[in-house]
Amino acid sequence: MRAFQALVIVAVLSGAATLAAGVTAMRPVLGIVLPYLALAVFLAGMVARVVWWARSPVPFKITTVCGQQRSLPFLRRQPLESPFTGWQVVGRMALEILLFRSLFRNTRTELTPRKNLAYQPDKLLWAGALAFHWSFLVIILRHLRLFLEPVPRMVGILESVDGFFQLAVPTFLLTDAVIVAALLYLLARRLFNARVRYVSLAADYLALFLLLGIAGTGIAMRYFWKVDLVSVKELALGLVTLRPVLPEGVGAIFFVHLFLVSVLFAYFPFSKLVHMGGVFLSPTRNMANDNRARRHVNPWNHPVPVHTYEEWEEEFHDKLVACGLPLDKE
Amino acid sequence: MKKTPQELLQIEYRPPRREWMDPHVDFEARRGTWSYPAAPKNLEYLGLPNPREWSPTDEDWKLPDDWKEIVHKGFLDLLDRFRSLKVFMDCCVRCGACSDKCHFFIGSGDPKNMPVLRAELLRSVYRKDFTTAGKILGSVAGGRELTLEVIKEWYYYFYQCTECRRCSVFCPYGIDTAEITMMARELLNLLGVNINWVVEPVANCHRTGNHLGIQPHTFKDNIEFLCEELEDVTGIHIEPPINKKGAEILFIVPSADYFADPGIYTFMGYLLLFEHLGLDYTLSAYASEGGNFGLFLSHDTIKRLNYKMYAEAKRLGVKWILGGECGHMWRVVHQYMDTLNGPAGFLEVPRSPITGTVFDNAASTKMVHICEFTADLIHHGKLKLDPSRNDGWKVTFHDSCNPARGMGLLEEPRYILRHVLNELYEMPENTIREQTFCCGGGAGLGNDENMEMRMRGGLPRANAVRHVHEKHGVNILSCICAIDRAVLPTLMEYWVPEVRVAGVHEMVGNALVMEGEKERTTNLRGEPLPGKEA
Secondary structure, eight states: OHHHHHHHHHHHHHHHHHHHHTSGGGHHIIIIIHHHHHHHHHHHHHHHHHHHHHHSOOOSOOOOOOSOOSOOTTSOOOTTTSOOSHHHHHHHHHHHHHHOHHHHTOEEEEEOTTSOEEEEEOOHHHHHHHHHHHHHHHHHHHTHHHHOSSOOHHHHHHHHHHTOSOOSSSOOOHHHHHHHHHHHHHHHHHHHSHHHHHHOOHHHHHHHHHHHHHHHHHHHHHHTSOOOHHHHHHHHHHHHTTOOOOOSOOOHHHHHHHHHHHHHHHHGGGSGGGHHHHHHHOTTTSSOSOTTTSOOOOTTOOOOOOOOHHHHHHHTHHHHHHHTOOOSOO | OOSOHHHHTOOOOSOOSSOTTOOOOOTTTTTTSSOOBOOHHHHHHHTOSOOOOOOTTSSOOOOOTTHHHHHHHHHHHHHHHOHHHHHHHHHOOOOOTTTTTOHHHHHHOOGGGSHHHHHHHHHHHHHHHHOHHHHHHGGGGTOOOOOHHHHHHHHHHHTSOOOOOHHHHHOTTOOOHHHHHHHHHHHHHHTTOOBHHHHHHHHHHHHHSSTTOOOHHHHHHHHHHHHHHHHHHHOOOOOOOBSOTTOSEEEEOOGGGGTSTTHHHHHHHHHHHHHHHTOOEEBOSSSOOOOOGGGGTOHHHHHHHHHHHHHHHHHHTOSEEEEOSOHHHHHHIIIIIHHHHOOOTTSOOOBOTTTOOBOGGGTTTOEEEHHHHHHHHHHTTOOOBOGGGGTTOOEEEEOOHIIIIIIOOOHHHHHHHHHHOSOBOOOOGGGSGGGOOOOSOTTTTOSGGGHHHHHHHTHHHHHHHHHHHHHHOOOEEEESOHHHHHHHHHHHHHHOTTOEEEEHHHHHHHHBOOTTOOOOOBOTTSOBOTTOOO
């Protein structure tokens, strides 16, 4: 049901974009106005979100420790699971952000027919998530070809690696297949894993369908309904140089693609997709496990009512005397 | 416990048809899985809101008239003070990696015990009240209206989390359900919706100095009694100093260690160790609690109870503090104490008077874990040990949640155990170290009315113990946590009755060869040593 809601939203958006792309007067809106607007919303929204997070302090150092602490020299430490220095934290964060360290730990819990609990390694979610995020990044970097003139060498190299399997003309790009496969896996997991389906919100499907729509239209343009790349580049360069032009001869499918990208950008700061920024700010991961060595300061550490020794001695005075424990006040 | 293990094991992991956004909880039907509310006298003593007699099974929970506004304002206040809450509310993608990592989910199959959903209970209200999308789109954007039923649901599920942080290990964003539960309990606390098993120990500790409400004369009596027992076993007479000014080290233990079986044997182990070393230390009848149930109520109560440690160290003029075997105590000492009640400039950087080792990992907080202290002693060959005295025990080690995931104290206890006994077997790797499973009774849930949930929550731990029991004949579960020692015996009795529970320093005490001791014929429990049976 929730998946259906999300599917309908994306279908309606795509349909509307297809119709609009057929109307000449609407093309400047799809090609120029909305992309600018979406980018503005994305940037302002993300900045606002990160500033809002950062406005609250981190009152305690609540590292989730996943390995041996640094204590006695003869015990083997695990600096990337229990970082003690700033660089070790950088290392831990790099593993988390670049390689999804925590997801790599994933297990599947099963109660066997003999009523034993078994924990099987389950790396599929890790592999799917990693495949999606990395191919998405490569695809975004590949798109720089459209926005930059001359095209940076790095982009060319990336493309040749991506096109390693020279299977077709135009060159088949590995990431195109990987991102669709990964998204379909993530979608299938949401739909068919009973527990994940139970916790999934419409918003969770929405992100997947949007991304699938974007990837789908992008691939279609490259391999099937080819669009005039020179015109697309003209449009893209116009957008980044703030001298927008709307060339003739760009197919309707391009506008659907661009519109869905605009929607994704505008939606981003108001959705769970902000995890892109939040992962850097997670206090259980981005702090060292050096609590007892270096004091962490809490800016709002307000006074609280306490029961002082003097009050305690007064309350238990007679009992302290009777059992012979020393008193501060005779 | 009315239900048999076989009945309890009929667990349905497939989620029900009913959508989770429906908050209804049938407290009457679910007796055995929730804890009784706080008695008004305890809330009154602490000056906490809304003391009254009530029961979760009542229709009317007697909340303040403006309860909704209180929660709304309280939520805003927490968002202002804790970046963690903001980030954890916004970043979850519901990937489900955590969904089968919670011991309460594994033991009950209740979908709201999946960490992701436990957080969604709070997150849904956050979205509705504080986010643009949630305000406009409501339930489509995952928003949910805050109703009285939601408060009741929060009470049920946020007092069905032991703040063990296992899920946080697996979360790609490190979302920590303990943090979320702590926030939810702060909010509930504003309405006077909390449980007695948390609030009474807090009130006791505030007044007498320890959770059990033991007054100074009884404190002294208990310790003297344990010393007599110890003398029977070893022939050594010990008089531990109490409230002694000018001692070098203040030693603080969880109160259960000088009160209840099997913690008392661990306490005897500490005493023997210090006697063995001739250590200049003191106990305190005022700071007579290592644990801190304030952690399970609010950040303010953490600070209120923890205050006594530094205050007493300063009053007695000690150089540094040594802490006993306790789980959540060490989460507070390691991650909260210095921030809340430090800096402790009046203390010195801890240095072992026996080995000269400087504990620079505790340079600021100035408090050392007894396992760090003892491991260092063993490494320097300062202890005379006879591991064969523990030969009756086939041991496995249970990492307590907080020392494991709160501080990374994983190798120290193992190092000690390997030197004081001969047979140590590890449980399967997904159930120990940073992936260790909770005892099922942490965070104030170790009470008797909550027994069914305790047995369910403890199932993953017990199941792993049964595995090593069947494979290696393990007959004792060693741990470094007073709550473990209080609740694991019941858990073992239910799931693996052949296995008993002990602290690490009980094993140390058994193995220590004391100068001038009589021939040992029994262990600290008074049971015959192997080969010494009459």
